[in-house]
Amino acid sequence: MNSEFIIAVHSLVLLAHKPDGMASSEEIAANVCTHPARVRKVLGFLRKNGYVTTREGSGGGYRLCIDPSDMTLADIYRTMAAGAITPNWCSGNPEMDCMVGSNMQEVMNSVFCGAEKQLESYFQGITIGQMLSRIKACQKT
């Protein structure tokens, strides 16, 4: 899976956890363990999709603008990592004489298309709010 998916999810959970729902790219980067520039890039995508608002300038940063229980991992997957499990490497070749070799790409494609749908429906069942609950549950033990 795409690391940008991870960064997006982690950032949103962090924002959901903060009392004021706000944080700067530097603060998020320290928590995620990556570079602030990457965080800005990822959260820029999330802004364009309406999941966070940003404020530039001093005292600025990112703020969650959707209820954490209304945002699922499927939303984030579609935004940040659609097609991530479909391989970029292709076997066979449609020009080929052999029936197997010439049609494998198409069949393989339909298989992974189904796999994507399967994965999305799984992610559909997990919200940012639930992620936060799970984290709290970890903490207690």
Add this chain to the structure above:
Amino acid sequence: MNSEFIIAVHSLVLLAHKPDGMASSEEIAANVCTHPARVRKVLGFLRKNGYVTTREGSGGGYRLCIDPSDMTLADIYRTMAAGAITPNWCSGNPEMDCMVGSNMQEVMNSVFCGAEKQLESYFQGITIGQMLSRIKACQKT
């Protein structure tokens, strides 16, 4: 997805399609569009898992030794690409003070563990025999 998974599936479908169920690495490689050495490596794994038998020496090659309708993509996934969708990149750090940053790895891990299971159950419903049927269906149109 791992390209070795693709090569494995393609090779097995090809073997299932051949009347005598047998082919050399060179023949398979030409059909898959890759190098014979890669095919030998992949089919070596399949041999170790009991899906094909090999014969070295002149006139040798690979032969399917399981009924195509008994072999599912899930079997191949577990052999060739287990953990393929779980990211190798980790956010957060268990040593961290913050509750979110310190527990994110564990929670993210459980999420992807579930995703793997979901994917496997999808692959469980697709056999090599069905793949071959789908290819034949493509050919007709």
Add this chain to the structure above:
DNA sequence: CCAACTGTAACTGGTAATATTACAGTAACC
């Protein structure tokens, strides 16, 4: 012995992913 294979390991080159740097633009605050 020779030819045709498999089984492996090692090396190469290209490409994708991550980290880093840099700087223009913007807003708060004194």
Add this chain to the structure above:
DNA sequence: GGTTACTGTAATATTACCAGTTACAGTTGG
């Protein structure tokens, strides 16, 4: 109005991974 603290974005290392390739030892049939 200047300074400080941010975002937005592009460009540039740097690293890691992956497919392709080569090479050669081992095996088998003729």
